[in-house]
Amino acid sequence: MQKYLGYLIDLDGTMYRGNEEIDGAKEFIEKLYQENIPYVFVTNNSTKTAEDVAKYLQDMQIRASASQIITSSKAIAGYIQSKHSGRKVTCYCIGEEGLKRALNEIGVELTNDINSDYVIVGLDRSITYKKLEGACLAIRNGATFLSTNRDHAIPTEKGMGPGNGAITALISTSTEVEPLFVGKPDSIIMQQALKSIGMSSEQVIMIGDNYHTDIQAGIRANMDTLHVETGVTTKEQLLTFNDQPTYTVKTLKEWIPYI
Amino acid sequence: MQKYLGYLIDLDGTMYRGNEEIDGAKEFIEKLYQENIPYVFVTNNSTKTAEDVAKYLQDMQIRASASQIITSSKAIAGYIQSKHSGRKVTCYCIGEEGLKRALNEIGVELTNDINSDYVIVGLDRSITYKKLEGACLAIRNGATFLSTNRDHAIPTEKGMGPGNGAITALISTSTEVEPLFVGKPDSIIMQQALKSIGMSSEQVIMIGDNYHTDIQAGIRANMDTLHVETGVTTKEQLLTFNDQPTYTVKTLKEWIPYI
Known part of the structure; x- marks a missing residue:
């Protein structure tokens, strides 16, 4: 089995479930840390800042720093930055603190201007x-439409x-313009x-x-993938899909020997 | 040419354009009135009460009473009433005064209860x-989902x-449940x-x-239809569609001799 040089890891359902710890998650990260193997957490969450997410993990004794957290907000900010190095751009933003902070950090101007x-x-x-x-008005006026993720529902x-x-x-139905989605399973967050x-x-x-989201994101980005049975998709559901993950385990504990 | 015994008439783009009168509309309605031919106005608007709409027409010297106005709100209320004569039903309602009033008038209970x-x-x-x-929660709990109309955008x-x-x-994407739409081009408003x-x-x-909306609503309800060129759809656009209206005129003035 291939030894991977780096790990990209989902959060909810993989590291924790809501406020609940997931058995083995802490030990798994500890092993990566001890072996000096780089890892980043990849989350579709756009409302929290990377600092908030890191703090949340730290409170569960999971080793994490803000620089290791890629939220969909940071991915959008990184994408915009890659398109406009140095040039001033204006963003009409619908979102919470995590998104506004990420955009502010790259120096874009947040505006209510529909141009x-x-x-x-x-x-x-x-x-x-x-x-x-x-x-809707800004999109009708020609603004580029980006969205953090496709998630239909949140707990x-x-x-x-x-x-x-x-x-x-709501916005794409009204304007008949489809956005570029940034979060998993789309590829921009994986590139970031x-x-x-x-x-x-x-x-x-x-x-x-x-x-x-997670497994499809990996497959589309040409990565090997590891499915864990600690969250949304069960083993039985998994077997109904055409494109299978590279590996599947019950919990991350099972994977520790392969690190 | 058939003489029609009754007229169903759209409002915005047919009787007026926003705050602007449409040439011939008033005379057209006056002729129906003089000839004693029943007419009702059929509008997808759900925010105004029938009384508000009648007053708006009266202010333009167009003969209209609240009982001649079928809004999508009144159509929803009529539909619910036809399903539950006498039985108490509860409605979780998103909407403005026109919708709430129409539901109150048929005695349903407006509630914030997700059951x-x-x-x-x-x-x-x-x-x-x-x-x-x-x-979303009420729909997930099994509530029947009704929507006043499909209109993507409003001026x-x-x-x-x-x-x-x-x-x-937004709601159907989140819940993966499609509503029953009541307004034009759907048939419930036409039945009402x-x-x-x-x-x-x-x-x-x-x-x-x-x-x-208007012409498709008529066609789907097996009615003859008359397209007027005073609003959204131009004569050129009209010719691109498979199902054509029965008649088309530049303005309602042209139709007065056929009443």
């Missing part, structure tokens, strides 16, 4: 008709609430993760619980 | 994440803002209009400017 260069959409639990109207205290993919569907870890797709493995 | 019988969605310019989340002061079809797309005018589809003609 902006970009419309950037992430989950926003303070959404208003006025914000949505402005996004809330009461059940499954609308995810960013649903908010994005590779850039961050400084490796090529053949050198790393992508690990996650969700077939449609 | 409601129905989720009813109309344009709501005070939309919040919490309202949308509740709608606002600044340009084209999200219409009710876009808000509905026929019920209101007390005629069958062969006895009436449907008039409107928008091919995709």
